[in-house]
Amino acid sequence: MFTLLAEAGGLADTAKEIGRTFGWKAPLFIAQVVNFALVLYVLKRFAFGPIQEILEKRKNRIADGEAKLEEIEQKLADSEQEKAALLEAANEDAKRLVDEAKESAAALAEKKSQEAVAQAQNILAKAEEASRAEAAALKAEIKKEFGRLVVETTTQVTGKTLNATDQKRINKEALSSL
Amino acid sequence: MPLNAESVTDSFLGIFTNSSIMVWFSTLLIVLFCRAAAGKITMVPAGLQNFAEWLIEGLYNFFGSLLGDHLVKKTFWFFGGTFLFILVNNWLALMPGVGTLGWDIEYDGGGSHYLPLLRGGNADLNMTSAMAVTFMAVWTFWAYQENGIKGFVAHIFAPKGKFQGIMMKIMIVVFFMVGILEVISILIRPIALSFRLFGNIYGGEQTLEKLMMLVPENLAFLPALPFCFMEILVGLIQALVFSLLAAIFLNLICDHGDEEHH
Numbered sequence: 001m002f003t004l005l006a007e008a009g010g011l012a013d014t015a016k017e018i019g020r021t022f023g024w025k026a027p028l029f030i031a032q033v034v035n036f037a038l039v040l041y042v043l044k045r046f047a048f049g050p051i052q053e054i055l056e057k058r059k060n061r062i063a064d065g066e067a068k069l070e071e072i073e074q075k076l077a078d079s080e081q082e083k084a085a086l087l088e089a090a091n092e093d094a095k096r097l098v099d100e101a102k103e104s105a106a107a108l109a110e111k112k113s114q115e116a117v118a119q120a121q122n123i124l125a126k127a128e129e130a131s132r133a134e135a136a137a138l139k140a141e142i143k144k145e146f147g148r149l150v151v152e153t154t155t156q157v158t159g160k161t162l163n164a165t166d167q168k169r170i171n172k173e174a175l176s177s178l
Numbered sequence: 179m180p181l182n183a184e185s186v187t188d189s190f191l192g193i194f195t196n197s198s199i200m201v202w203f204s205t206l207l208i209v210l211f212c213r214a215a216a217g218k219i220t221m222v223p224a225g226l227q228n229f230a231e232w233l234i235e236g237l238y239n240f241f242g243s244l245l246g247d248h249l250v251k252k253t254f255w256f257f258g259g260t261f262l263f264i265l266v267n268n269w270l271a272l273m274p275g276v277g278t279l280g281w282d283i284e285y286d287g288g289g290s291h292y293l294p295l296l297r298g299g300n301a302d303l304n305m306t307s308a309m310a311v312t313f314m315a316v317w318t319f320w321a322y323q324e325n326g327i328k329g330f331v332a333h334i335f336a337p338k339g340k341f342q343g344i345m346m347k348i349m350i351v352v353f354f355m356v357g358i359l360e361v362i363s364i365l366i367r368p369i370a371l372s373f374r375l376f377g378n379i380y381g382g383e384q385t386l387e388k389l390m391m392l393v394p395e396n397l398a399f400l401p402a403l404p405f406c407f408m409e410i411l412v413g414l415i416q417a418l419v420f421s422l423l424a425a426i427f428l429n430l431i432c433d434h435g436d437e438e439h440h
Binding site (some may be wrong): 051 | 180181182183184191192193195198201202203205208209211212213215216217219220222223226227230231234238254255256258259260262263302303304305307308309311312376
């Protein structure tokens with residue numbers, strides 16, 4: 001125990017001797033501790049603190065930006081898919097509408113064509129009827145004129161005035177020979 | 179250049195030494211840098227802010243790769259600050275005039291002594307030991323915070339691995355002895371950190387001084403010039419070594435092995 005204490009005492013003396021040799025002094029040491037602490041405080045308060053804060057903020061902003069970019073890319077991909085689906089649906093609708101329009105147009109054309117044919121036939125029939133009526137009227141007028149001419153001729157040839165019965169009979173005979 | 183820093187005035191308990199002037203100058207430079215780089219901080223960086231961000235982000239990632247996300251978030255201000263402070267001090271010590279501008283002090287009994295006005299901040303054991311002791315203080319605090327008292331002691335003395343029966347008893351004794359060695363190693367750490375940094379920087383300055391003495395005064399810069407470049411490298415490496423070792427020491431005590439950290 002005494003040896004240990006003596007050793008410890010010897011160690012303390014050696015330490016003191018080393019301290020003296022290297023100019024170690026308590027007031028100087030304390031002053032340098034204060035200096036060092038001051039530097040650390042200044043660096044922490046005015047350099048590391050604000051710069052680390054801004055680095056952290058920037059890192060977060062970049063991470064946010066990346067996340068938003070991914071989100072936007074995802075949305076873009078979704079919207080592309082949606083657009084493609086919409087386009088496909090629109091194409092199908094358009095095709096269906098065109099087909100329907102084609103069908104409808106064909107039906108309409110057919111209907112119109114039939115109507116035109118019917119109208120034409122109608123016009124033709126009316127024209128035929130009018131022609132027939134006109135022919136009948138002409139025929140009647142010719143008959144009447146013929147009868148009048150026959151009666152008149154007969155009156156002039158025979159020199160006598162024909163009564164209504166004679167006129168009727170002569171007209172009938174003349175018409176039957178036409 | 180003597181081993182110890184010298185007081186330029188006897189007032190204020192003699193704390194105005196030629197090395198402390200350099201330390202304050204470094205502190206001032208760092209403060210000015212911080213104000214210029216982060217005074218009007220913007221989301222889109224430009225100029226000095228760009229450089230400061232590159233530096234700080236690089237250091238953060240570097241220490242983060244050693245300490246992990248959880249620890250680096252808590253301790254970066256110390257390791258990053260220590261690295262920058264040592265680096266600025268080391269490089270400032272290479273500026274022309276440091277160690278060469280000064281005056282002769284005449285002694286009453288005859289003889290004189292040259293007192294340089296400026297001396298490298300880390301060529302003073304008071305500064306390097308101040309950093310090492312501060313590190314040990316925060317190391318102890320963080321080790322306690324991460325492990326608790328029981329965990330802290332168990333981390334040092336408890337057997338690692340799964341043992342049973344007599345093997346367990348042997349291992350308890352073995353790991354207790356290892357723990358004692360570990361405690362000695364922990365106690366030596368601040369001394370090793372202080373003397374390693376001091377020795378390298380003081381040794382470099384001595385080398386430059388001796389090289390300058392080899393040639394006539396008007397050519398003194400010539401032999402020292404190539405070694406100045408080497409000292410620039412040494413300054414960077416020593417800043418890295420100190421902060422790296424400190425980070426490793428912290429990681430060793432806070433390392434939970436395979437345990438999940440929550």
